[in-house]
Amino acid sequence: MTTVIKAPGESSAERSGGSGGPGQGGGGRRSDGMVLNVFSHGFLAVWAVLIVLPLVWLALGSFKTDTQIGASALSWPSNWHFDAFARAWDKGIGGYFGHTLIVMAFSVPLTMLLGSMAAYVLARYPFRGNRIIYYFFVSGAMFPVFLALVPLFFMVRRLDMLNTYQGLILVYVAYSLPFTVFFMHSFFRTLPTAVHEAAVIDGASDTRIFFQVMLPMAKPGLISVGIFNVLGQWNQYILPSVLMQPQSGSDPERYMLTQGLIQLQYQMGYETDLPVLFAGVTIAMIPMLVVYLSFQRQIQAGLTSATLK
Amino acid sequence: MSQVARRRGRTTGFIAGFLVLPLALYLTFVIWPYVQTFGYSFTNWSGQSPTFDFVGLENYSALMDDEVFRGALWHNLLLLVFVPVITILLALFFAFMVNAGGRSGAGGVRGVRGSAFYKIVYFFPQVLSLAILAVLFGAVYRSDEGGLLNGLLSWAGLVDPARPVEWLNDPDLVLWCLLLVVVWHGVGFYLVLFSAAMQSVPRDIYEAALLDGAGRAQTFLRVTLPLLWDSVQTSAVYLGIAAMDMFVLVSTMTSGQFGGGPDHHSEVMATVLMRNFLYFGKSGYACAMGVVMLVLTMILSIVTLRATRRERIEF
Numbered sequence: 187m188t189t190v191i192k193a194p195g196e197s198s199a200e201r202s203g204g205s206g207g208p209g210q211g212g213g214g215r216r217s218d219g220m221v222l223n224v225f226s227h228g229f230l231a232v233w234a235v236l237i238v239l240p241l242v243w244l245a246l247g248s249f250k251t252d253t254q255i256g257a258s259a260l261s262w263p264s265n266w267h268f269d270a271f272a273r274a275w276d277k278g279i280g281g282y283f284g285h286t287l288i289v290m291a292f293s294v295p296l297t298m299l300l301g302s303m304a305a306y307v308l309a310r311y312p313f314r315g316n317r318i319i320y321y322f323f324v325s326g327a328m329f330p331v332f333l334a335l336v337p338l339f340f341m342v343r344r345l346d347m348l349n350t351y352q353g354l355i356l357v358y359v360a361y362s363l364p365f366t367v368f369f370m371h372s373f374f375r376t377l378p379t380a381v382h383e384a385a386v387i388d389g390a391s392d393t394r395i396f397f398q399v400m401l402p403m404a405k406p407g408l409i410s411v412g413i414f415n416v417l418g419q420w421n422q423y424i425l426p427s428v429l430m431q432p433q434s435g436s437d438p439e440r441y442m443l444t445q446g447l448i449q450l451q452y453q454m455g456y457e458t459d460l461p462v463l464f465a466g467v468t469i470a471m472i473p474m475l476v477v478y479l480s481f482q483r484q485i486q487a488g489l490t491s492a493t494l495k
Numbered sequence: 496m497s498q499v500a501r502r503r504g505r506t507t508g509f510i511a512g513f514l515v516l517p518l519a520l521y522l523t524f525v526i527w528p529y530v531q532t533f534g535y536s537f538t539n540w541s542g543q544s545p546t547f548d549f550v551g552l553e554n555y556s557a558l559m560d561d562e563v564f565r566g567a568l569w570h571n572l573l574l575l576v577f578v579p580v581i582t583i584l585l586a587l588f589f590a591f592m593v594n595a596g597g598r599s600g601a602g603g604v605r606g607v608r609g610s611a612f613y614k615i616v617y618f619f620p621q622v623l624s625l626a627i628l629a630v631l632f633g634a635v636y637r638s639d640e641g642g643l644l645n646g647l648l649s650w651a652g653l654v655d656p657a658r659p660v661e662w663l664n665d666p667d668l669v670l671w672c673l674l675l676v677v678v679w680h681g682v683g684f685y686l687v688l689f690s691a692a693m694q695s696v697p698r699d700i701y702e703a704a705l706l707d708g709a710g711r712a713q714t715f716l717r718v719t720l721p722l723l724w725d726s727v728q729t730s731a732v733y734l735g736i737a738a739m740d741m742f743v744l745v746s747t748m749t750s751g752q753f754g755g756g757p758d759h760h761s762e763v764m765a766t767v768l769m770r771n772f773l774y775f776g777k778s779g780y781a782c783a784m785g786v787v788m789l790v791l792t793m794i795l796s797i798v799t800l801r802a803t804r805r806e807r808i809e810f
Contacts, residue, residue: 226592226607233589234616236679241619243643244631256639259646304517307510319514326525330739330792332765333785336542336778337531338524360524363517392509421624423743428773444626448747451630460634467630471623478622482615485622490688493733 241471248274248465255460274466277453282446283470289351289442290419293358297415298408300359301366302374306396308367309374310382320371326364331424339428349433349440354426358419366411369492373407374400413481413488420474423448443470535782542778554783564784567755567762570670571739574677574763575795579734582678583727586685589617591715593686594693595701614690617683625680629747632676636662636748663749666760673744673761677737685730692726693719721805728803735795739788740765764788 247255248270249263308320338357339348347353377400385395401408426442441449447470454463478485536554540547558564593610607613620628635643638661645662648654662672696719704718720727742765750756753770755763764784772781 223607230589230592230607230613233585233682234613237616237620237683240631240635240643244634247634256641258640259637259643260650300517300520303513307513311506311510313507313510319518322526323517323521326521326529328792328796329529330736330785330788332740332742332768333532333789334525334528335768335785336772336782337528337535339772340542341524341528356520357524360520363521363525367517392506393512396513417622421626423624423626444624447624447626447630451633451747463630464634467627470627474622475619478619479615482618486614486618486687487691489621489684490691493688493729 244464245468245471248461248468250461250464252458252460255464270461270465271469273459274450274462274469277450277462277466278441278446279443279450279466279469282441282443285351285440285446286420286443289354289358290416292351293355293362293419294412294415296355297359297362297366297419298412301363301411302370302401302404302408303396304363305367305370306374306400309371320367323364323367324371326361327368331361335424335428342429349430349437351440354429354442357425357429358422361425362415362418365492366415369411369414370404370407373404377403409484410488410491413485414492417485417489532782532785535779536786538779540779540782541776542772543776547779550779554780555787557780558783558787561767563755563759563762564764564767566759567764567767568787570761571741571763571791573670574674574738574741575735577674578677578681578738579731581674582681582685582734583730585678585682586689586730587720587723587727589613589682590686590689590693591719594690595711595714595719614683614687618687619683620680621684623680625743626747628676628680629744632672632679632744633663633748636672638662638664663761664757666757669749669757669761673741673748676744676748677741681734681737685734688726688730689723692723696722724803724805728800731799731803732796735799736792739792739795742766742769 243259246263249266250261251264254261254264304323308316308323342348342353342357345353347356381399381403382395385399390398421444422442423444426445427448430440430442430445432439447466450463450466454460537549537551538547539550539553593607593613623631634641637643637645639659640646640649640656642659642662645654645659649656649659654660660668663669700718700722701714704714709717741763745761745763745766746754746769748754749761751759752774753766755761755766755770764787768781768784768788771777771784
């Protein structure tokens with residue numbers, strides 16, 4: 187009765203409280219455990235339903251008609267056509283997806299590269315002003331983004347980078363630096379100095395040591411903070427909604443996915459085509475679901491360690 | 496030049512080379528705007544006009560009289576108390592259930608079956624963007640039969656289908672509806688966080704507590720919680736900062752320009768700031784709000800860290 191199903195990744199969970207052997211406690215204690223077991227499963231199951239139900243319900247809405255959605259929440263979809271998905275894609279979801287991918291294809295690698303470079307130098311090279319620059323970088327993580335919003339808008343406008351990919355990429359990188367530097371700094375500090383010394387004796391330059399020795403050794407740290415940056419930049423809404431608005435009639439819109447969804451929400455409110463909105467959200471959700479289910483252990487570990495450091 | 500000096504010169508160049516780009520970006524887009532905000536907050540700058548005057552503390556005294564902003568501040572403070580408390584309590588409860596709520600073994604304390612499954616499901620909202628959440632809960636809270644909440648409640652006979660609840664349009668309900676979304680989003684994440692902390696507690700401590708005859712509630716209160724205190728503290732600060740923001744949910748789920756409706760009952764500082772900046776074109780005034788938000792965030796972090804300070808337990 188005390189066998190525990192070992193799901194993948196379960197082993198660490200068991201370490202917490204569970205005892206190793208399948209021994210049994212006294213009778214009274216066991217029934218106490220039974221009651222608690224039912225009790226905890228009950229609560230846990232209720233919350234699981236609360237998480238899953240709205241998501242499934244929304245996805246089902248993509249197959250309903252607009253009138254059906256408005257009339258009753260609990261109705262079952264009458265047809266199983268995918269045309270709402272096709273319409274959502276044409277309404278712009280495809281484009282929003284593309285814009286987000288373009289920005290992230292540059293912003294995430296650039297964040298990781300520049301963040302690691304700064305963190306590495308600050309962690310391993312004592313020089314005058316080192317601490318000041320470090321705290322300078324790290325302090326940025328403490329301020330609310332709203333504090334900078336107004337001047338940031340005018341700064342990006344002065345650089346003629348409003349509603350451009352490169353503008354948003356640079357801003358994303360800059361705002362991701364405090365955390366990336368902070369995290370990678372503590373990581374680089376833990377790497378052994380012996381390896382570094384050996385590389386120096388072999389005649390490797392500082393740059394070469396960084397790229398060929400230190401970065402590969404820092405891979406676990408890079409993965410954690412990389413996950414953090416991918417999720418953070420993918421889900422960013424405030425920065426693009428201020429910086430990515432068409433500046434003139436001829437300026438094409440380059441909305442990010444999050445902005446686009448909100449845009450679609452307004453639009454579909456007027457056109458009363460909610461299935462398209464629900465389909466759009468479902469489309470936006472599916473890649474996150476797939477990525478999450480494939481990497482859930484790394485994501486959970488990455489995000490928790492990233493927060494606690 | 497000697498070998499050593501040459502090497503040192505190269506190293507200085509290397510340090511400078513590695514720092515120059517990150518520093519330049521960071522200064523341009525983060526630090527300089529932060530600094531400018533303070534300066535602009537003392538001006539009557541509209542944002543469009545190239546000229547503006549220094550007006551001293553005028554913006555700040557106007558803020559004190561701004562009823563909308565005062566209401567927003569009050570809502571932020573309400574959220575600041577309730578979001579962390581509810582989220583942390585639920586997350587602690589579930590974390591304890593997941594890690595120690597199972598049937599008794601020899602140690603008497605073990606995780607429930609399928610604890611990994613629960614963690615996977617609960618954590619998922621964390622990877623969804625707030626924009627998705629806004630659309631999702633906008634639909635859940637619909638003020639007709641089509642909303643999931645109204646649909647379920649009228650199916651259960653708790654709500655008259657002819658008069659569904661106007662969740663997001665009811666001045667008394669709207670803030671709590673938003674609060675629920677934040678809690679729904681956050682509990683799984685903090686559960687995983689607390690679980691990780693619980694798992695780093697050596698098992699012998701639990702076993703010793705059980706041998707001494709401690710029940711599960713006692714184990715939790717006397718053993719688990721004190722050992723988790725660091726994580727709880729960090730969580731409170733993070734949740735507090737989230738409660739100071741709230742921009743995405745409020746601006747997209749509630750009525751009004753940049754949200755805040757009905758009749759400013761869900762207004763938060765961030766939405767008032769954005770409206771003044773992008774809609775009314777009062778940039779200087781908006782900057783003053785940014786400064787107030789910063790000051791409050793700082794106070795919040797310091798107070799939370801001090802108020803929850805305990806003797807650190809090493810294990």
